Amino acid sequence: xxxxxxxxxxxxxxxxxxxxxxxxxxxxxxxxxxxxxxxxxxxxxxxxxxxxxxxxxxxxxxxxxxxxxxxxxxxxxxxxxxxxxxxxxxxxxxxxxxxxxxxxxxxxxxxxxxxxxxxxxxxxxxxxxxxxxxxxxxxxxxxxxxxxxxxxxxxxxxxxxxxxxxxxxxxxxxxxxxxxxxxxxxxxxxxxxxxxxxxxxxxxxxxxxxxxxxxxx
Amino acid sequence: xxxxxxxxxxxxxxxxxxxxxxxxxxxxxxxxxxxxxxxxxxxxxxxxxxxxxxxxxxxxxx
Numbered sequence: 157x158x159x160x161x162x163x164x165x166x167x168x169x170x171x172x173x174x175x176x177x178x179x180x181x182x183x184x185x186x187x188x189x190x191x192x193x194x195x196x197x198x199x200x201x202x203x204x205x206x207x208x209x210x211x212x213x214x215x216x217x218x219x220x221x222x223x224x225x226x227x228x229x230x231x232x233x234x235x236x237x238x239x240x241x242x243x244x245x246x247x248x249x250x251x252x253x254x255x256x257x258x259x260x261x262x263x264x265x266x267x268x269x270x271x272x273x274x275x276x277x278x279x280x281x282x283x284x285x286x287x288x289x290x291x292x293x294x295x296x297x298x299x300x301x302x303x304x305x306x307x308x309x310x311x312x313x314x315x316x317x318x319x320x321x322x323x324x325x326x327x328x329x330x331x332x333x334x335x336x337x338x339x340x341x342x343x344x345x346x347x348x349x350x351x352x353x354x355x356x357x358x359x360x361x362x363x364x365x366x367x368x369x370x371x372x373x
Numbered sequence: 374x375x376x377x378x379x380x381x382x383x384x385x386x387x388x389x390x391x392x393x394x395x396x397x398x399x400x401x402x403x404x405x406x407x408x409x410x411x412x413x414x415x416x417x418x419x420x421x422x423x424x425x426x427x428x429x430x431x432x433x434x435x
Contacts, residue, residue, distance in 0.1 A: 343416050348423045351434050353377040358412055360384035364405045367391050371398055 159183065163190035335359045377415075377434050384408055 157170040163186040173183035174191055184191060202210070218225050233240050248255060263270060278285050293300045308315050326334040335358050339350055387404055390396040415433060422429035 339412075339416065343420050345416065345420055345423060348419060350419070351377075353381070353434055354412070354415055354419075357377050357381045357384070357408070360381050360388065361405060361408050361412060364384060364388050364391060364401065364408075367388065368398065368402055368405065371391070 161185075161187040161190055163187070163194070330359050330362060335362065338362060376432075380408060380411065 158167050159170055159173055159181070160167050161173075166187070168187050170183060172187050172189070174188055175182060176184040179185070186194065323334075325331070332355060335355050336350055339355065339358050340346065384405070387396065387401055391398070391401045411433075415431060418431050419429055422431075
C-alpha cells in the first residue's frame, strides 16, 4: 500500500508516514522524512521567547516525571549505545579541563565520604584490590616504591603492627620465610640460597619440636 | 635413611605417630634431636662451601 506525500509529492510506502489518529487513513499527510525536516526547521527558527517557553515546559515535565525520564534515557542509551559512547568520548575530549576542575572540586568537597567509600570497597573486595595493586605496581614501580616509603615513614606503628601480624602468621603456618630464618640463625649463610629439601627437613623438625613442647607443657 | 628426602619422610611419620600417641615422647625427642644434629651438620657443610666460594657437593642433600 502506498501514499503520496503532500510536501515532496513522492509516492512512498504507507509505513513511511507517521501515525495520526484524526486522519481518515490513520496516517499523516507528509512523509516521515518531510515531517522531521519540518519539525527541525520550526525548532531552529523559533524566537528566543518561544525557545525559553519550550525549555521551561520541558524542564517542568522532566521535574514532574523523573522515573519516566530515567526510563527514556536508559532505553535510548541501550538503543544507540555505540553512538552514545562515541558522543560521550568526544565530549570528554573537548572538555578535559572542565572535567578535571569538576573532579577536583568534588573531591575537595566530599573527601571523607570518598575515603569511606573506598575503604568499604577495599574491605569487600580484597582479592580484586590486591590484583589491581599488583598491576599498578608493575606499571609504576619507582613511583609506588617512593609512595610506599613515604607512607611507612609516616605510619611506623602501623608498619610494626603489620610486621608482627605477618611474623605471627609465618610462625603458625611454618612458612618458608620463617623456616629459612630459623635455618640461617647462628650461621654465616647470609645471601646463600638454601636447598628446598633442607627447608622441608627443617620444617618437619620444627613441627615435631613444637608438638613436643606442647605435650611436655 | 640415606638422604634428606628419606629423613623428611621419617620425621613426617614420627610427627603423625606423636600426634596419635603411637610413639613415646622421650623416643620422639631423641629422634628429633638427632635430626637437628644432622641439619646442623648440613648447615656447616653449606657454610664451608659459601666461605670457600665453591659449589656445595653434599651427597646427603641429593
